[in-house]
Amino acid sequence: LRVTDADTIDLVRMVLVGQVNRNIVSAVNVHGALAVGLSGEDANLITATRRDPSLGFVGDVEVVHPVIVEQLLAQGLIPVVATIGSDPAGQAFNINADTAAGALAAALGAEKLVFLTDVSGVRSDPEDPDSLVHRATVEDIDGLVAAGSATGGMVPKLEASARAVRAGVGRAHILDGRAPHALLLEIFTDEGVGTMIGPS
Numbered sequence: 001l002r003v004t005d006a007d008t009i010d011l012v013r014m015v016l017v018g019q020v021n022r023n024i025v026s027a028v029n030v031h032g033a034l035a036v037g038l039s040g041e042d043a044n045l046i047t048a049t050r051r052d053p054s055l056g057f058v059g060d061v062e063v064v065h066p067v068i069v070e071q072l073l074a075q076g077l078i079p080v081v082a083t084i085g086s087d088p089a090g091q092a093f094n095i096n097a098d099t100a101a102g103a104l105a106a107a108l109g110a111e112k113l114v115f116l117t118d119v120s121g122v123r124s125d126p127e128d129p130d131s132l133v134h135r136a137t138v139e140d141i142d143g144l145v146a147a148g149s150a151t152g153g154m155v156p157k158l159e160a161s162a163r164a165v166r167a168g169v170g171r172a173h174i175l176d177g178r179a180p181h182a183l184l185l186e187i188f189t190d191e192g193v194g195t196m197i198g199p200s
Contacts, residue, residue: 002058004094009057012094013039016082024080035078040085041092043068046100048085048093059085059093061100064107098153102160106167113164114186115157116177121195122158126151134191137200138162161197172197 004012021037028035040046045068048059062085072079083100086092098115105113122141125131126149133140141162144150150158154174161172175182175194186192 002094003055004057006057009092009094013084013092016084021080021082028078028080033078034076035080036072037080037082038068038072039082040095040100044086045069045081046083046085046095046103048087048095050087050093057091057093059087059095061085061095061103062087064103066104066107069104069108096156098156098160102164102169102172105169105172106164109168110164111170112187113161113169113172114183115161115172115174116182117153117157117174118176118178119154120176120179120193121174122150122154122197124149126154133195136195136197138165138197139200141197158197165197165199170198 017037017039021039025035025037038045040048044065046064047062049062051058051060069079069081081100081104083095083097084092085095085100101115102113120129120132122133122136122144123129123131124133124144141158145155145158157174161174165172173186173192173194173196175186179193182193186194186196
């Protein structure tokens with residue numbers, strides 16, 4: 001986990017909300033869709049709590065209030081959410097993006113949660129690219145995490161996927177976002193190109 005001290009949280013907010021979010025919104029808009037940039041602080045979208053005082057201003061999602069996102073979607077707009085949440089007193093917290101995405105998908109009752117990453121999906125052996133797990137249940141995912149088969153940034157993706165599916169999201173997918181047409185191939189082919197996680 002990254003420690004986020006008092007000075008750093010302001011920098012994190014500026015970069016995630018003012019730079020990264022704006023760049024993504026601009027890229028979406030250039031390609032013909034209409035995107036709107038938000039932060040989890042906007043309209044109390046993500047209420048957060050401090051994870052551990054030793055980590056500073058790193059937070060966990062307490063509750064998601066998806067009204068602003070639902071309103072934007074109803075107008076045909078694409079919300080782009082920077083993963084900064086705040087507590088009831090207005091204190092900002094840096095939230096893991098995978099965790100926030102899973103919580104938002106669950107709050108929206110989404111059909112799918114998709115993570116685009118830099119590996120082909122979940123591997124039963126993290127070092128073996130040929131050990132891709134194409135389909136898994138949430139119980140399978142729990143087992144992979146418990147066995148240590150998932151490492152690094154894959155762990156929060158798997159945990160967020162399992163929580164989201166348990167909360168009613170239809171399926172979660174983990175794909176290599178660098179692969180051409182990865183999303184189309186995952187959704188519209190029988191085998192897919194990544195990992196699909198579903199209920200038991």
